[in-house]
Amino acid sequence: MLTIVLPTGRVLKDALSLMEKTGIPVEKINDRGRKLIVNEGNFRFIFAKPMDVPLHISHGTADIGFVGSDIMKELNVPLVELVDTGRGKCRMVVAGPPELEPRFSGHESGLMWLTVATKYPNIADRHFSSLGVQVQILNLHGSIELAPVIGLSDCILDIVQTGRTLKANNLKILDNVIPVSLYLAANKKSSQFKWQEISNIVHKIKEIKEGEDLEQDI
Protein backbone atom coordinates (compact mmCIF):
# COMPACT_ATOMS: atom_id res chain seq x y z
CA MET A 1 0.00 0.00 0.00
CA LEU A 2 1.39 3.34 -1.06
CA THR A 3 -0.05 6.51 0.49
CA ILE A 4 -0.05 9.51 -1.82
CA VAL A 5 -0.82 13.01 -0.55
CA LEU A 6 -2.42 15.24 -3.15
CA PRO A 7 -2.65 19.03 -3.04
CA THR A 8 -6.16 20.43 -3.25
CA GLY A 9 -6.70 23.48 -5.44
CA ARG A 10 -5.63 24.18 -8.97
CA VAL A 11 -2.60 21.84 -9.08
CA LEU A 12 -4.76 18.82 -8.25
CA LYS A 13 -5.86 18.65 -11.88
CA ASP A 14 -2.24 18.51 -13.05
CA ALA A 15 -1.40 15.82 -10.51
CA LEU A 16 -4.44 13.70 -11.42
CA SER A 17 -3.83 13.83 -15.16
CA LEU A 18 -0.25 12.73 -14.57
CA MET A 19 -1.28 9.95 -12.20
CA GLU A 20 -3.78 8.68 -14.74
CA LYS A 21 -1.04 8.53 -17.38
CA THR A 22 1.24 6.59 -15.04
CA GLY A 23 -1.52 4.02 -14.49
CA ILE A 24 -2.44 5.03 -10.93
CA PRO A 25 -6.21 4.54 -10.54
CA VAL A 26 -8.03 7.85 -10.13
CA GLU A 27 -11.71 6.90 -10.66
CA LYS A 28 -12.63 6.99 -6.96
CA ILE A 29 -10.80 10.30 -6.56
CA ASN A 30 -13.02 11.91 -9.15
CA ASP A 31 -16.11 10.75 -7.22
CA ARG A 32 -14.74 11.49 -3.75
CA GLY A 33 -17.08 14.35 -2.86
CA ARG A 34 -15.82 15.86 0.40
CA LYS A 35 -13.84 12.82 1.50
CA LEU A 36 -10.25 13.59 2.52
CA ILE A 37 -9.04 9.99 2.35
CA VAL A 38 -9.76 7.66 -0.57
CA ASN A 39 -8.57 4.06 -0.88
CA GLU A 40 -8.29 2.54 -4.33
CA GLY A 41 -6.42 -0.64 -5.22
CA ASN A 42 -2.99 -0.59 -3.65
CA PHE A 43 -3.14 3.14 -3.05
CA ARG A 44 -4.42 5.42 -0.36
CA PHE A 45 -4.92 9.06 -1.33
CA ILE A 46 -4.87 11.88 1.19
CA PHE A 47 -6.03 15.37 0.25
CA ALA A 48 -4.33 18.32 1.90
CA LYS A 49 -3.78 22.03 1.40
CA PRO A 50 -0.75 22.54 -0.86
CA MET A 51 1.20 24.15 2.02
CA ASP A 52 0.60 21.06 4.19
CA VAL A 53 1.75 18.46 1.66
CA PRO A 54 5.48 18.59 2.59
CA LEU A 55 4.63 18.06 6.27
CA HIS A 56 2.57 14.96 5.50
CA ILE A 57 5.49 13.58 3.51
CA SER A 58 8.13 14.55 6.03
CA HIS A 59 6.23 13.04 8.97
CA GLY A 60 5.59 9.85 7.02
CA THR A 61 1.78 10.07 7.06
CA ALA A 62 2.19 9.85 3.28
CA ASP A 63 4.84 7.94 1.36
CA ILE A 64 4.89 10.28 -1.60
CA GLY A 65 3.09 13.40 -2.73
CA PHE A 66 2.80 16.06 -5.36
CA VAL A 67 4.12 19.38 -4.17
CA GLY A 68 5.03 22.68 -5.82
CA SER A 69 8.74 23.52 -5.79
CA ASP A 70 7.77 26.97 -4.40
CA ILE A 71 6.27 25.32 -1.32
CA MET A 72 9.20 22.94 -0.91
CA LYS A 73 11.64 25.85 -1.03
CA GLU A 74 9.53 27.92 1.33
CA LEU A 75 9.03 25.25 3.99
CA ASN A 76 12.40 23.56 3.52
CA VAL A 77 11.40 20.41 5.40
CA PRO A 78 13.45 17.24 4.91
CA LEU A 79 12.02 15.11 2.13
CA VAL A 80 13.31 13.34 -0.95
CA GLU A 81 12.70 15.30 -4.16
CA LEU A 82 12.13 12.56 -6.71
CA VAL A 83 11.29 14.18 -10.01
CA ASP A 84 10.23 17.46 -11.55
CA THR A 85 6.98 16.51 -13.29
CA GLY A 86 7.21 19.52 -15.58
CA ARG A 87 3.56 20.29 -14.79
CA GLY A 88 2.19 23.45 -13.21
CA LYS A 89 5.06 25.50 -14.57
CA CYS A 90 5.27 29.10 -13.50
CA ARG A 91 7.85 31.55 -12.17
CA MET A 92 8.51 33.14 -8.85
CA VAL A 93 9.24 36.79 -9.47
CA VAL A 94 9.60 40.14 -7.80
CA ALA A 95 7.02 42.51 -9.28
CA GLY A 96 6.10 46.11 -8.63
CA PRO A 97 5.04 49.38 -10.19
CA PRO A 98 7.00 50.43 -13.32
CA GLU A 99 8.59 53.34 -11.38
CA LEU A 100 10.58 50.78 -9.41
CA GLU A 101 12.26 49.39 -12.52
CA PRO A 102 15.36 51.66 -12.41
CA ARG A 103 16.11 50.51 -8.85
CA PHE A 104 16.10 46.87 -9.94
CA SER A 105 18.23 47.47 -13.02
CA GLY A 106 20.84 49.49 -11.11
CA HIS A 107 23.16 48.64 -8.22
CA GLU A 108 21.81 46.37 -5.47
CA SER A 109 22.15 49.17 -2.94
CA GLY A 110 19.11 50.74 -4.59
CA LEU A 111 17.01 47.89 -3.22
CA MET A 112 17.87 48.53 0.42
CA TRP A 113 14.85 48.74 2.75
CA LEU A 114 12.23 48.01 0.15
CA THR A 115 9.04 46.64 1.62
CA VAL A 116 8.18 43.31 -0.02
CA ALA A 117 4.77 41.69 0.36
CA THR A 118 4.72 37.93 -0.11
CA LYS A 119 3.24 34.56 0.76
CA TYR A 120 6.80 33.23 0.77
CA PRO A 121 8.70 35.07 3.53
CA ASN A 122 11.52 32.51 3.73
CA ILE A 123 12.21 32.54 -0.01
CA ALA A 124 12.03 36.36 -0.01
CA ASP A 125 14.47 36.53 2.88
CA ARG A 126 16.91 34.15 1.18
CA HIS A 127 16.59 35.88 -2.20
CA PHE A 128 17.29 39.40 -0.96
CA SER A 129 19.93 38.19 1.51
CA SER A 130 21.76 36.51 -1.38
CA LEU A 131 21.89 39.95 -3.04
CA GLY A 132 23.29 41.41 0.17
CA VAL A 133 20.18 43.53 0.52
CA GLN A 134 18.09 44.12 3.62
CA VAL A 135 14.39 44.46 2.98
CA GLN A 136 11.24 44.52 5.07
CA ILE A 137 9.09 41.50 4.42
CA LEU A 138 5.33 41.58 4.88
CA ASN A 139 3.84 38.12 5.11
CA LEU A 140 0.41 38.19 3.45
CA HIS A 141 -1.84 35.20 2.78
CA GLY A 142 -3.57 36.24 -0.44
CA SER A 143 -4.29 39.06 -2.93
CA ILE A 144 -0.60 39.92 -2.84
CA GLU A 145 -0.87 42.15 -5.93
CA LEU A 146 -3.03 44.49 -3.89
CA ALA A 147 -0.19 45.47 -1.54
CA PRO A 148 1.84 47.83 -3.79
CA VAL A 149 -1.33 49.22 -5.40
CA ILE A 150 -2.67 50.48 -2.08
CA GLY A 151 0.72 51.44 -0.66
CA LEU A 152 1.12 48.57 1.79
CA SER A 153 4.42 47.55 0.17
CA ASP A 154 6.84 48.72 -2.51
CA CYS A 155 6.79 45.44 -4.41
CA ILE A 156 5.75 41.80 -4.17
CA LEU A 157 7.41 38.42 -4.43
CA ASP A 158 4.95 35.90 -5.83
CA ILE A 159 4.39 33.24 -8.46
CA VAL A 160 3.29 34.28 -11.92
CA GLN A 161 1.84 32.04 -14.58
CA THR A 162 0.39 34.22 -17.34
CA GLY A 163 1.11 37.66 -15.88
CA ARG A 164 -2.49 38.77 -16.46
CA THR A 165 -3.13 39.61 -12.79
CA LEU A 166 0.06 41.66 -12.66
CA LYS A 167 -0.92 43.54 -15.80
CA ALA A 168 -4.44 44.19 -14.51
CA ASN A 169 -2.92 45.80 -11.41
CA ASN A 170 -0.34 47.77 -13.38
CA LEU A 171 2.60 45.80 -12.00
CA LYS A 172 5.73 44.77 -13.90
CA ILE A 173 8.14 41.89 -13.39
CA LEU A 174 11.29 43.38 -11.89
CA ASP A 175 13.35 40.29 -11.08
CA ASN A 176 13.15 36.54 -11.67
CA VAL A 177 13.66 34.49 -8.51
CA ILE A 178 13.17 30.78 -9.31
CA PRO A 179 11.28 28.64 -11.79
CA VAL A 180 8.40 26.77 -10.18
CA SER A 181 6.79 23.47 -11.12
CA LEU A 182 5.05 20.46 -9.60
CA TYR A 183 7.41 17.88 -8.07
CA LEU A 184 6.92 14.35 -6.86
CA ALA A 185 8.53 14.00 -3.42
CA ALA A 186 8.89 11.11 -0.99
CA ASN A 187 9.30 10.47 2.70
CA LYS A 188 12.89 9.48 3.49
CA LYS A 189 11.93 6.19 5.09
CA SER A 190 9.49 5.29 2.33
CA SER A 191 12.18 6.02 -0.24
CA GLN A 192 14.21 3.28 1.42
CA PHE A 193 11.62 0.62 2.04
CA LYS A 194 9.09 1.21 -0.75
CA TRP A 195 11.62 2.19 -3.37
CA GLN A 196 10.50 -0.37 -5.94
CA GLU A 197 6.92 0.93 -6.01
CA ILE A 198 8.05 4.55 -5.85
CA SER A 199 10.71 4.22 -8.51
CA ASN A 200 8.18 2.65 -10.93
CA ILE A 201 6.09 5.81 -10.67
CA VAL A 202 9.17 8.04 -10.98
CA HIS A 203 10.38 6.27 -14.13
CA LYS A 204 6.92 6.45 -15.70
CA ILE A 205 6.73 10.18 -14.98
CA LYS A 206 10.18 10.67 -16.49
CA GLU A 207 9.10 8.76 -19.63
CA ILE A 208 5.93 10.83 -19.93
CA LYS A 209 7.90 14.04 -19.48
CA GLU A 210 10.52 13.06 -22.04
CA GLY A 211 7.75 12.15 -24.51
CA GLU A 212 6.05 15.50 -23.99
CA ASP A 213 9.35 17.39 -24.33
CA LEU A 214 10.02 15.53 -27.57
CA GLU A 215 6.56 16.43 -28.90
CA GLN A 216 7.20 20.08 -28.09
CA ASP A 217 10.57 19.98 -29.89
CA ILE A 218 8.90 18.52 -32.99
Add this chain to the structure above:
Amino acid sequence: MSRLPKGCSNVCGDLAYQMHVCRSRFLSSFSQFGYRLFWPSGLQLIETAWEKLPVNVRNRLLTFTTPFAEPCCLRTDITLAAVAYMSSHFSPEERPLRLSYADKVYLTPQKPETSLERFQIGAELLGWEEEGADVEMLFLLLKYLENIRITDAVIVIGDVTILQNLLEKVPSILSKRIVNSLISGNYPEYSRALKDLQGKNVNMEFMKALPDLKGNSDILGIAEKILGDDTLLKPTQRIYDSLKALGYENQVCIDLALARELDYYSGPVFEIYLPSCGKPVGGGGRYDGLLSQYGIIGQAMGFALDLEVIASVAEASNPTETALVWSGNLSAESAFKRTLPIVEKGFKVEMSWVKDKDLSLALSRQKKVPYWVDLSEKKVIRLNCDKTLSFEEWLGEETC
Protein backbone atom coordinates in the same frame (compact mmCIF):
# COMPACT_ATOMS: atom_id res chain seq x y z
CA MET B 1 1.73 28.53 35.19
CA SER B 2 5.41 28.56 34.40
CA ARG B 3 6.67 27.50 31.02
CA LEU B 4 9.92 26.26 29.52
CA PRO B 5 11.77 28.02 26.72
CA LYS B 6 10.35 27.19 23.30
CA GLY B 7 11.89 24.02 21.92
CA CYS B 8 12.50 22.49 25.35
CA SER B 9 10.50 19.87 27.20
CA ASN B 10 10.36 17.98 30.47
CA VAL B 11 9.92 14.23 30.45
CA CYS B 12 8.19 12.58 33.37
CA GLY B 13 6.25 9.44 34.27
CA ASP B 14 6.20 6.34 32.12
CA LEU B 15 8.29 7.77 29.29
CA ALA B 16 10.94 9.04 31.70
CA TYR B 17 11.11 5.62 33.33
CA GLN B 18 11.26 3.94 29.93
CA MET B 19 14.10 6.28 28.89
CA HIS B 20 15.93 5.47 32.10
CA VAL B 21 15.65 1.72 31.46
CA CYS B 22 16.67 2.03 27.80
CA ARG B 23 19.62 4.22 28.73
CA SER B 24 20.79 1.87 31.51
CA ARG B 25 20.51 -1.19 29.32
CA PHE B 26 22.38 0.55 26.53
CA LEU B 27 25.29 1.55 28.73
CA SER B 28 25.48 -1.82 30.47
CA SER B 29 25.26 -3.84 27.25
CA PHE B 30 28.08 -1.82 25.68
CA SER B 31 30.18 -1.86 28.84
CA GLN B 32 30.12 -5.67 28.66
CA PHE B 33 32.14 -5.27 25.47
CA GLY B 34 34.65 -2.85 26.91
CA TYR B 35 32.96 0.47 26.16
CA ARG B 36 33.89 3.03 28.80
CA LEU B 37 31.28 5.48 29.93
CA PHE B 38 31.93 9.00 28.69
CA TRP B 39 30.34 12.13 30.16
CA PRO B 40 31.35 15.02 27.95
CA SER B 41 31.09 18.66 28.89
CA GLY B 42 27.88 20.30 27.78
CA LEU B 43 29.82 23.16 26.22
CA GLN B 44 32.30 23.25 23.37
CA LEU B 45 34.64 26.03 22.36
CA ILE B 46 33.50 27.37 19.02
CA GLU B 47 37.11 27.48 17.83
CA THR B 48 37.42 23.70 18.22
CA ALA B 49 34.06 22.76 16.73
CA TRP B 50 33.72 25.28 13.90
CA GLU B 51 36.07 23.78 11.29
CA LYS B 52 34.74 20.29 11.82
CA LEU B 53 31.07 21.04 11.37
CA PRO B 54 29.32 21.53 8.02
CA VAL B 55 27.86 24.95 7.24
CA ASN B 56 24.26 23.89 7.79
CA VAL B 57 25.15 22.73 11.30
CA ARG B 58 27.28 25.80 12.08
CA ASN B 59 24.28 27.99 11.29
CA ARG B 60 22.25 26.14 13.88
CA LEU B 61 24.65 26.26 16.84
CA LEU B 62 23.39 27.68 20.11
CA THR B 63 26.19 30.04 20.96
CA PHE B 64 27.10 32.28 23.85
CA THR B 65 30.13 33.67 25.63
CA THR B 66 31.10 32.20 28.99
CA PRO B 67 31.85 34.40 32.04
CA PHE B 68 35.51 33.72 31.13
CA ALA B 69 34.92 35.51 27.82
CA GLU B 70 35.30 32.37 25.73
CA PRO B 71 32.94 31.98 22.74
CA CYS B 72 31.18 28.65 23.20
CA CYS B 73 28.31 26.60 21.88
CA LEU B 74 26.09 23.99 23.44
CA ARG B 75 27.30 20.56 22.35
CA THR B 76 25.78 19.60 18.97
CA ASP B 77 27.45 16.28 18.67
CA ILE B 78 29.17 13.95 21.13
CA THR B 79 31.47 12.38 18.52
CA LEU B 80 33.58 15.54 18.31
CA ALA B 81 33.94 15.66 22.08
CA ALA B 82 34.86 11.96 22.20
CA VAL B 83 37.56 12.27 19.52
CA ALA B 84 39.02 15.40 21.11
CA TYR B 85 39.08 13.67 24.49
CA MET B 86 40.76 10.59 23.11
CA SER B 87 43.41 12.59 21.26
CA SER B 88 44.46 14.39 24.40
CA HIS B 89 43.99 11.77 27.13
CA PHE B 90 45.24 8.46 25.77
CA SER B 91 48.52 7.25 24.38
CA PRO B 92 48.58 5.35 21.06
CA GLU B 93 49.26 2.08 22.96
CA GLU B 94 45.88 2.33 24.67
CA ARG B 95 43.98 2.24 21.38
CA PRO B 96 41.51 1.18 20.24
CA LEU B 97 39.33 3.07 22.65
CA ARG B 98 35.69 2.29 23.14
CA LEU B 99 33.34 4.93 24.54
CA SER B 100 29.61 4.95 25.17
CA TYR B 101 27.47 7.84 26.31
CA ALA B 102 23.94 8.97 27.07
CA ASP B 103 23.48 12.69 27.08
CA LYS B 104 21.78 15.67 25.53
CA VAL B 105 22.78 17.47 22.33
CA TYR B 106 21.54 20.89 21.25
CA LEU B 107 20.85 22.35 17.84
CA THR B 108 18.41 24.87 16.41
CA PRO B 109 15.65 22.70 14.96
CA GLN B 110 14.95 22.51 11.26
CA LYS B 111 11.32 22.44 10.23
CA PRO B 112 9.20 20.48 10.96
CA GLU B 113 11.22 19.71 14.11
CA THR B 114 10.67 21.97 17.09
CA SER B 115 13.05 20.63 19.74
CA LEU B 116 16.25 22.44 20.64
CA GLU B 117 17.47 19.50 22.67
CA ARG B 118 17.68 15.78 22.02
CA PHE B 119 18.68 12.98 24.35
CA GLN B 120 21.12 10.73 22.55
CA ILE B 121 22.62 7.39 23.38
CA GLY B 122 25.61 6.35 21.35
CA ALA B 123 28.97 4.68 21.12
CA GLU B 124 32.31 5.40 19.49
CA LEU B 125 35.10 2.98 18.62
CA LEU B 126 38.26 4.94 17.93
CA GLY B 127 41.67 4.08 16.59
CA TRP B 128 41.53 0.51 15.41
CA GLU B 129 43.45 -0.81 12.39
CA GLU B 130 41.89 -4.04 11.16
CA GLU B 131 38.49 -5.25 9.97
CA GLY B 132 35.70 -6.27 12.31
CA ALA B 133 35.11 -3.16 14.35
CA ASP B 134 32.30 -1.86 12.16
CA VAL B 135 30.53 -5.21 12.46
CA GLU B 136 31.11 -5.12 16.23
CA MET B 137 29.32 -1.83 16.49
CA LEU B 138 26.37 -2.78 14.29
CA PHE B 139 26.04 -6.16 15.98
CA LEU B 140 26.02 -4.58 19.44
CA LEU B 141 23.49 -2.02 18.27
CA LEU B 142 21.11 -4.67 16.92
CA LYS B 143 21.66 -6.82 20.00
CA TYR B 144 20.80 -3.86 22.22
CA LEU B 145 17.61 -3.12 20.29
CA GLU B 146 16.67 -6.78 20.65
CA ASN B 147 17.32 -6.46 24.37
CA ILE B 148 14.69 -3.74 24.65
CA ARG B 149 12.42 -5.82 22.42
CA ILE B 150 12.75 -3.76 19.28
CA THR B 151 13.13 -6.57 16.79
CA ASP B 152 11.79 -4.80 13.73
CA ALA B 153 14.43 -2.08 13.40
CA VAL B 154 16.13 -1.97 10.02
CA ILE B 155 19.63 -0.69 9.41
CA VAL B 156 20.26 0.82 6.00
CA ILE B 157 23.93 0.62 5.06
CA GLY B 158 25.81 2.59 2.44
CA ASP B 159 29.41 3.56 1.84
CA VAL B 160 30.41 7.14 1.06
CA THR B 161 33.83 6.04 -0.25
CA ILE B 162 32.21 4.48 -3.33
CA LEU B 163 31.14 7.91 -4.56
CA GLN B 164 34.34 9.56 -3.27
CA ASN B 165 36.43 7.12 -5.33
CA LEU B 166 34.35 7.46 -8.47
CA LEU B 167 34.50 11.26 -8.28
CA GLU B 168 38.17 11.43 -7.34
CA LYS B 169 39.21 13.15 -10.58
CA VAL B 170 36.15 15.37 -10.84
CA PRO B 171 36.51 19.07 -9.92
CA SER B 172 35.64 19.46 -6.25
CA ILE B 173 32.84 21.96 -6.89
CA LEU B 174 31.03 19.44 -9.08
CA SER B 175 31.68 16.47 -6.80
CA LYS B 176 30.40 18.47 -3.81
CA ARG B 177 27.33 19.41 -5.78
CA ILE B 178 26.66 15.73 -6.52
CA VAL B 179 27.23 14.64 -2.92
CA ASN B 180 25.12 17.50 -1.54
CA SER B 181 22.25 16.63 -3.85
CA LEU B 182 22.25 13.11 -2.37
CA ILE B 183 22.55 14.39 1.22
CA SER B 184 19.59 16.71 0.70
CA GLY B 185 17.63 14.02 -1.20
CA ASN B 186 17.33 16.23 -4.29
CA TYR B 187 17.31 13.74 -7.18
CA PRO B 188 16.39 16.25 -9.92
CA GLU B 189 19.46 18.28 -8.90
CA TYR B 190 21.50 15.05 -8.92
CA SER B 191 20.34 14.38 -12.51
CA ARG B 192 21.23 17.94 -13.54
CA ALA B 193 24.67 17.61 -11.96
CA LEU B 194 25.24 14.34 -13.84
CA LYS B 195 24.78 16.21 -17.13
CA ASP B 196 27.78 18.35 -16.16
CA LEU B 197 29.70 15.17 -15.39
CA GLN B 198 29.57 13.96 -19.02
CA GLY B 199 33.03 13.47 -20.52
CA LYS B 200 34.79 13.53 -17.14
CA ASN B 201 35.97 9.91 -17.20
CA VAL B 202 33.44 8.69 -14.65
CA ASN B 203 31.39 5.49 -14.84
CA MET B 204 28.20 7.24 -15.95
CA GLU B 205 26.15 4.05 -16.03
CA PHE B 206 26.82 3.57 -12.32
CA MET B 207 26.22 7.23 -11.52
CA LYS B 208 22.85 7.15 -13.30
CA ALA B 209 21.86 3.93 -11.56
CA LEU B 210 23.03 5.06 -8.10
CA PRO B 211 19.70 6.44 -6.75
CA ASP B 212 18.08 3.12 -7.66
CA LEU B 213 20.71 0.99 -5.96
CA LYS B 214 18.80 0.39 -2.76
CA GLY B 215 17.14 -2.71 -1.39
CA ASN B 216 18.37 -6.12 -0.31
CA SER B 217 21.81 -7.65 -0.92
CA ASP B 218 21.02 -8.28 -4.61
CA ILE B 219 21.83 -4.59 -5.07
CA LEU B 220 25.50 -5.33 -4.50
CA GLY B 221 25.46 -7.87 -7.35
CA ILE B 222 23.82 -5.33 -9.67
CA ALA B 223 26.35 -2.66 -8.64
CA GLU B 224 29.25 -5.06 -9.23
CA LYS B 225 28.01 -5.79 -12.76
CA ILE B 226 27.87 -2.08 -13.57
CA LEU B 227 31.23 -1.32 -11.96
CA GLY B 228 32.85 -4.42 -13.46
CA ASP B 229 34.71 -4.95 -10.20
CA ASP B 230 33.75 -5.51 -6.55
CA THR B 231 36.67 -3.69 -4.90
CA LEU B 232 34.60 -0.66 -3.85
CA LEU B 233 31.73 -2.83 -2.69
CA LYS B 234 33.74 -5.17 -0.49
CA PRO B 235 33.34 -3.29 2.84
CA THR B 236 29.55 -3.17 2.44
CA GLN B 237 29.42 -6.80 1.33
CA ARG B 238 31.56 -7.86 4.30
CA ILE B 239 29.34 -6.03 6.80
CA TYR B 240 26.22 -7.45 5.22
CA ASP B 241 27.59 -11.02 5.20
CA SER B 242 28.65 -10.78 8.85
CA LEU B 243 25.30 -9.44 10.01
CA LYS B 244 23.55 -12.11 7.96
CA ALA B 245 25.66 -14.81 9.59
CA LEU B 246 24.77 -13.33 12.98
CA GLY B 247 21.07 -13.76 12.17
CA TYR B 248 20.16 -10.19 11.25
CA GLU B 249 19.64 -10.65 7.50
CA ASN B 250 16.08 -9.33 7.68
CA GLN B 251 17.17 -6.21 9.54
CA VAL B 252 19.74 -4.99 7.04
CA CYS B 253 19.18 -3.11 3.78
CA ILE B 254 21.63 -1.56 1.35
CA ASP B 255 21.48 1.95 -0.11
CA LEU B 256 24.58 2.79 -2.12
CA ALA B 257 23.39 6.40 -2.51
CA LEU B 258 23.20 6.89 1.26
CA ALA B 259 24.99 10.04 2.34
CA ARG B 260 24.78 11.66 5.76
CA GLU B 261 24.50 15.29 6.76
CA LEU B 262 27.78 15.48 8.66
CA ASP B 263 30.54 15.50 6.08
CA TYR B 264 33.22 13.92 8.27
CA TYR B 265 32.10 10.41 7.33
CA SER B 266 34.62 8.45 5.29
CA GLY B 267 33.51 4.83 4.83
CA PRO B 268 30.46 2.72 5.60
CA VAL B 269 27.57 4.80 6.92
CA PHE B 270 24.20 3.68 8.19
CA GLU B 271 20.80 4.86 9.35
CA ILE B 272 18.37 3.11 11.66
CA TYR B 273 14.65 3.01 10.98
CA LEU B 274 11.68 1.79 13.00
CA PRO B 275 8.31 0.87 11.46
CA SER B 276 6.49 3.34 13.70
CA CYS B 277 8.64 6.36 12.88
CA GLY B 278 8.70 8.19 9.54
CA LYS B 279 12.31 9.30 9.81
CA PRO B 280 15.59 7.70 10.91
CA VAL B 281 15.88 7.26 14.67
CA GLY B 282 19.64 7.24 14.54
CA GLY B 283 22.65 6.70 12.41
CA GLY B 284 26.38 6.74 12.20
CA GLY B 285 29.37 5.51 10.28
CA ARG B 286 33.10 5.55 9.75
CA TYR B 287 34.92 8.85 10.25
CA ASP B 288 38.64 8.15 9.85
CA GLY B 289 39.11 11.61 8.32
CA LEU B 290 37.88 13.35 11.46
CA LEU B 291 40.26 11.25 13.52
CA SER B 292 43.19 12.30 11.35
CA GLN B 293 42.24 15.96 11.90
CA TYR B 294 43.12 15.33 15.54
CA GLY B 295 46.44 13.76 14.53
CA ILE B 296 45.35 10.17 15.08
CA ILE B 297 46.01 7.58 12.40
CA GLY B 298 43.51 4.75 12.40
CA GLN B 299 39.87 4.02 11.93
CA ALA B 300 36.90 5.32 13.83
CA MET B 301 33.24 4.50 13.89
CA GLY B 302 30.30 5.71 15.90
CA PHE B 303 26.56 6.04 16.03
CA ALA B 304 23.85 7.78 18.00
CA LEU B 305 20.20 6.98 18.65
CA ASP B 306 17.39 9.27 19.72
CA LEU B 307 16.68 7.95 23.20
CA GLU B 308 13.21 9.48 23.49
CA VAL B 309 11.98 7.86 20.27
CA ILE B 310 13.61 4.54 21.12
CA ALA B 311 12.09 4.59 24.61
CA SER B 312 8.64 5.42 23.29
CA VAL B 313 8.52 2.22 21.23
CA ALA B 314 10.68 -0.10 23.34
CA GLU B 315 9.13 -2.71 25.56
CA ALA B 316 11.88 -2.26 28.05
CA SER B 317 9.86 -0.94 30.91
CA ASN B 318 9.35 -3.11 33.88
CA PRO B 319 5.71 -4.16 33.71
CA THR B 320 5.62 -4.19 37.51
CA GLU B 321 2.27 -3.11 38.87
CA THR B 322 2.00 -0.34 41.38
CA ALA B 323 0.17 -0.54 44.68
CA LEU B 324 -0.87 2.48 46.69
CA VAL B 325 0.07 1.57 50.23
CA TRP B 326 -1.95 3.26 53.01
CA SER B 327 -0.14 3.43 56.31
CA GLY B 328 -3.31 3.79 58.36
CA ASN B 329 -2.55 4.33 62.01
CA LEU B 330 0.88 2.77 61.80
CA SER B 331 4.06 4.67 62.53
CA ALA B 332 6.34 5.30 59.58
CA GLU B 333 8.83 2.64 60.65
CA SER B 334 6.12 -0.01 61.11
CA ALA B 335 4.61 0.94 57.75
CA PHE B 336 7.96 0.47 56.02
CA LYS B 337 8.57 -2.87 57.73
CA ARG B 338 5.21 -4.14 56.44
CA THR B 339 5.85 -2.67 52.97
CA LEU B 340 9.16 -4.43 52.38
CA PRO B 341 7.64 -7.89 51.65
CA ILE B 342 5.44 -6.25 49.00
CA VAL B 343 8.44 -4.67 47.30
CA GLU B 344 10.41 -7.90 47.59
CA LYS B 345 7.56 -9.65 45.81
CA GLY B 346 8.22 -7.35 42.84
CA PHE B 347 5.56 -4.69 43.21
CA LYS B 348 6.24 -0.98 42.93
CA VAL B 349 4.70 0.89 45.82
CA GLU B 350 3.65 4.40 46.50
CA MET B 351 3.18 5.34 50.15
CA SER B 352 -0.01 7.08 51.20
CA TRP B 353 0.38 8.92 54.53
CA VAL B 354 -3.04 10.54 54.72
CA LYS B 355 -5.01 9.64 57.82
CA ASP B 356 -8.36 9.41 56.06
CA LYS B 357 -8.85 5.91 54.63
CA ASP B 358 -11.51 6.98 52.10
CA LEU B 359 -9.30 9.76 50.86
CA SER B 360 -6.43 7.34 50.31
CA LEU B 361 -8.71 4.90 48.50
CA ALA B 362 -10.09 7.68 46.32
CA LEU B 363 -6.55 8.74 45.53
CA SER B 364 -5.66 5.23 44.40
CA ARG B 365 -8.63 5.24 42.02
CA GLN B 366 -7.64 8.64 40.71
CA LYS B 367 -4.09 7.42 40.09
CA LYS B 368 -5.48 4.31 38.38
CA VAL B 369 -3.16 1.96 40.26
CA PRO B 370 -4.35 -1.65 40.26
CA TYR B 371 -4.06 -2.23 44.04
CA TRP B 372 -4.80 -0.34 47.24
CA VAL B 373 -3.15 -1.80 50.34
CA ASP B 374 -4.29 -1.21 53.93
CA LEU B 375 -1.11 -1.91 55.91
CA SER B 376 -2.70 -1.73 59.38
CA GLU B 377 -5.51 -4.20 58.50
CA LYS B 378 -3.22 -6.18 56.18
CA LYS B 379 -5.89 -6.09 53.47
CA VAL B 380 -5.66 -5.44 49.75
CA ILE B 381 -8.32 -4.22 47.33
CA ARG B 382 -7.92 -5.15 43.68
CA LEU B 383 -9.41 -2.02 42.26
CA ASN B 384 -10.52 -3.25 38.86
CA CYS B 385 -13.04 -5.62 40.49
CA ASP B 386 -13.23 -4.26 44.06
CA LYS B 387 -12.21 -7.70 45.39
CA THR B 388 -10.71 -7.64 48.88
CA LEU B 389 -7.87 -10.03 49.64
CA SER B 390 -5.80 -10.75 52.69
CA PHE B 391 -2.13 -9.83 52.57
CA GLU B 392 -1.12 -13.49 52.48
CA GLU B 393 -3.61 -14.36 49.76
CA TRP B 394 -2.46 -11.45 47.65
CA LEU B 395 1.26 -11.98 47.97
CA GLY B 396 0.81 -15.68 47.42
CA GLU B 397 -1.41 -15.22 44.39
CA GLU B 398 -0.14 -12.19 42.56
CA THR B 399 3.09 -12.18 40.65
CA CYS B 400 4.55 -9.31 38.72
